[in-house]
Amino acid sequence: MDKTKIKNFLFSFQFLPSLVYLGKWILICLVLGAVAGSISAFFLWSLNWATDWRESHLWIIALLPVGGFIVGLSYHLYGNSVVKGNNLLLEEFHSPKKIIPFRMAPLVLFGTVVTHFFGGSAGREGTAVQIGGAVADRFTGILKLSKRDRRIVLIAGISAGFASVFGTPLAGGIFALEVLILGRIRLDAIIPSFMAAVFANYFCEIWGIAHTHYHIESIVEMTPINLLWSLLAGILFGLAAMLFSKSTHFWSSLFKNKINYPPLRPVIGGVVIALAVYCIGTTKYIGLGVPTIVDAFNIDLNSYDFLVKILFTSFTLGAGFKGGEVTPLFYIGATLGNALIWFIPLPMDLLAGMGFVAVFAGATNTPIACTIMGIELFGIESGVFIAIACSTAYLFSGHSGVYSSQIIGSPKTDSFATEKGLSLSEIEPNRAKKESEAK
Numbered sequence: 001m002d003k004t005k006i007k008n009f010l011f012s013f014q015f016l017p018s019l020v021y022l023g024k025w026i027l028i029c030l031v032l033g034a035v036a037g038s039i040s041a042f043f044l045w046s047l048n049w050a051t052d053w054r055e056s057h058l059w060i061i062a063l064l065p066v067g068g069f070i071v072g073l074s075y076h077l078y079g080n081s082v083v084k085g086n087n088l089l090l091e092e093f094h095s096p097k098k099i100i101p102f103r104m105a106p107l108v109l110f111g112t113v114v115t116h117f118f119g120g121s122a123g124r125e126g127t128a129v130q131i132g133g134a135v136a137d138r139f140t141g142i143l144k145l146s147k148r149d150r151r152i153v154l155i156a157g158i159s160a161g162f163a164s165v166f167g168t169p170l171a172g173g174i175f176a177l178e179v180l181i182l183g184r185i186r187l188d189a190i191i192p193s194f195m196a197a198v199f200a201n202y203f204c205e206i207w208g209i210a211h212t213h214y215h216i217e218s219i220v221e222m223t224p225i226n227l228l229w230s231l232l233a234g235i236l237f238g239l240a241a242m243l244f245s246k247s248t249h250f251w252s253s254l255f256k257n258k259i260n261y262p263p264l265r266p267v268i269g270g271v272v273i274a275l276a277v278y279c280i281g282t283t284k285y286i287g288l289g290v291p292t293i294v295d296a297f298n299i300d301l302n303s304y305d306f307l308v309k310i311l312f313t314s315f316t317l318g319a320g321f322k323g324g325e326v327t328p329l330f331y332i333g334a335t336l337g338n339a340l341i342w343f344i345p346l347p348m349d350l351l352a353g354m355g356f357v358a359v360f361a362g363a364t365n366t367p368i369a370c371t372i373m374g375i376e377l378f379g380i381e382s383g384v385f386i387a388i389a390c391s392t393a394y395l396f397s398g399h400s401g402v403y404s405s406q407i408i409g410s411p412k413t414d415s416f417a418t419e420k421g422l423s424l425s426e427i428e429p430n431r432a433k434k435e436s437e438a439k
Contacts, residue, residue, distance in 0.1 A: 082101055126323060296335050297334070364403065
């Protein structure tokens with residue numbers, strides 16, 4: 001055989017397995033995307049209905065403790081195996097033990113809609129990701145997937161849920177690759193992740209679900225002085241992300257330590273939240289808060305809005321209500337960016353857009369996905385400002401985050417080098433142990 005024939009033979013040998021691999025994952029992701037995208041469409045429709053009904057019948061907020069008991073009891077009776085939510089997906093990825101029970105999907109969907117219906121402050125990303133993960137893991141048993149393929153299909157499920165609920169397939173595909181291990185990206189699953197995101201978003205939109213659109217109209221030049229202002233804004237966004245993460249974990253630990261009966265935790269939390277809403281006389285800090293997010297790009301808001309939203313959302317989730325963290329993080333970031341206009345000389349809508357994704361980046365430790373999301377939502381013109389804000393917020397949020405089962409693959413700085421390989425939940429005990437040994 002001449003060199004040309006040998007070269008062609010080798011090319012064919014490498015080409016065919018890749019073609020088979022691609023075909024396999026196209027079929028899996030097509031089915032996964034159709035199911036996850038359709039469920040996300042129903043979920044988003046349900047949230048819109050629950051929000052509209054609550055805003056038209058504000059008296060229902062007084063029954064938030066009842067809603068809390070319904071959510072708490074449903075998980076106590078039927079959801080002990082899935083109560084960890086997104087952290088369960090991460091744990092199964094790192095240390096596979098058993099297939100994720102499908103009951104995770106209906107339980108979290110029901111719990112989230114109830115939370116919003118009665119007036120809790122929560123998001124939707126966590127719900128969509130859990131639905132995507134629970135649906136995806138069905139393929140493990142049906143197709144007898146290997147451990148490697150199971151990890152890939154879980155990534156695809158996370159991607160499908162995220163992309164369909166926000167209408168951002170590029171960010172969804174990267175988020176699923178980036179969120180599992182802090183500082184690392186799983187490129188072995190890049191094709192399934194993007195395909196699942198595209199299919200899920202497509203099928204969600206087929207059902208006529210519209211996603212909220214945001215705009216940054218005022219773009220300035222990236223000069224050295226504007227770079228410094230962007231870095232300062234990123235630092236503040238990172239500190240806000242850290243505050244949110246630590247507040248959520250604080251309330252969760254407090255409720256678990258003080259109230260032994262799980263269904264009672266959201267009842268007590270519901271009483272506090274309902275009274276707080278009554279006392280402040282506004283509902284702008286409960287639910288998703290999308291109208292306030294939109295306003296943050298256009299009009300002056302209260303400088304303390306982001307702090308109140310941190311308190312309401314961290315308390316809601318810590319008490320045991322269900323829902324995601326991301327949309328509240330959008331709220332926190334956009335309103336904080338809106339407030340920074342008082343001493344950072346950048347346009348209001350640009351600061352709001354930077355905060356929108358940067359606080360999310362700091363709280364989830366996914367700066368690349370959040371940069372891409374910012375570009376998808378706001379356009380490439382603001383891309384440099386978005387990237388600076390997200391990367392800086394990621395650095396200054398420290399080794400904290402809303403997903404306590406994230407494993408540290410690459411520490412953010414050398415001072416955190418000893419924490420490599422630990423999960424975020426293991427950091428504080430590890431630090432306490434070292435301090436005790438040092439004494």
